[in-house]
Amino acid sequence: LSGDNDSERKKLEELFPPEVEMMFQLKPDAKRDYLKDRQSIGEKVIMVGDGLNDAPALGQADVGIAITDDVSSFSPACDAIFDGRNFSRLDRIIRFIQSSRGIVIGSFIFSFLYNITGLTFAVTGELTPIFAAILMPLSSISILIYTTLAVNISARLKRLR
Numbered sequence: 001l002s003g004d005n006d007s008e009r010k011k012l013e014e015l016f017p018p019e020v021e022m023m024f025q026l027k028p029d030a031k032r033d034y035l036k037d038r039q040s041i042g043e044k045v046i047m048v049g050d051g052l053n054d055a056p057a058l059g060q061a062d063v064g065i066a067i068t069d070d071v072s073s074f075s076p077a078c079d080a081i082f083d084g085r086n087f088s089r090l091d092r093i094i095r096f097i098q099s100s101r102g103i104v105i106g107s108f109i110f111s112f113l114y115n116i117t118g119l120t121f122a123v124t125g126e127l128t129p130i131f132a133a134i135l136m137p138l139s140s141i142s143i144l145i146y147t148t149l150a151v152n153i154s155a156r157l158k159r160l161r
Contacts, residue, residue: 001031003053031057048090049078065090096158103150107143114139 002008006024013022023034035045035057047054047061050068055077058064064078067087082090118135121127127135 001026001034001047001057003027003031028053028056032060035060046094048082050084092158096155099158100151100154103147103154106150107147110146111139111143114142 002022002024003026004024006022009022009024016022026034031047031054035047038045039060039062045061046063046065047057048065048067049055049058050066054066058066059077063080065080065082066078067082067084069084082093086093118127118132118139122132
């Protein structure tokens with residue numbers, strides 16, 4: 001979906017499979033309405049946009065990704081802001097995000113077990129309030145460390161870093 005004319009059609013046809021529908025000269029609301037139509041039939045939609053005129057569609061999409069060359073000064077309604085110089089890696093990053101569900105699930109399991117263990121000691125009276133006050137921030141810090149390490153290791157293994 002593009003607000004521009006179809007002068008880039010040839011280049012885009014080389015990047016995408018033939019079954020990909022391409023639409024040009026669309027107003028921002030027309031892009032958003034197209035995404036709503038796709039979602040109404042149960043499709044999940046990722047919108048990748050490069051300007052504020054894409055803001056309605058980025059906000060409507062299940063996942064909105066803004067592409068920009070100046071990440072620090074771009075703030076449309078979206079879920080992620082992606083550096084335009086790395087646009088060619090977008091498909092690999094999307095696959096990496098999908099494969100990272102295990103890290104999120106592992107974080108929840110780790111947190112659940114940590115808190116059940118702490119709760120068990122607290123209910124039985126074997127955990128003093130001061131010790132509980134120390135363990136609570138340690139729980140958050142340990143989840144943060146686990147997630148950071150797991151994401152970095154996974155990214156290195158998939159050669160994203």
